[in-house]
Amino acid sequence: xxxxxxxxxxxxxxxxxxxxxxxxxxxxxxxxxxxxxxxxxxxxxxxxxxxxxxxxxxxxxxxx
Numbered sequence: 001x002x003x004x005x006x007x008x009x010x011x012x013x014x015x016x017x018x019x020x021x022x023x024x025x026x027x028x029x030x031x032x033x034x035x036x037x038x039x040x041x042x043x044x045x046x047x048x049x050x051x052x053x054x055x056x057x058x059x060x061x062x063x064x
Contacts, residue, residue: 025031
């Protein structure tokens with residue numbers, strides 16, 4: 001029975017350690033996306049064209 005307490009305490013310590021490492025990685029900018037903002041301007045026109053086509057279609061549907 002004492003083995004369960006030892007394993008439980010070790011697993012909680014490991015989980016807390018991983019959580020602290022994750023928080024430190026997020027704060028240091030490890031997960032910042034440096035690629036998408038530079039490429040977003042290349043694909044922004046396609047998104048605008050699609051949304052204007054959809055808005056034109058919905059506007060003409062309302063007229064009929």
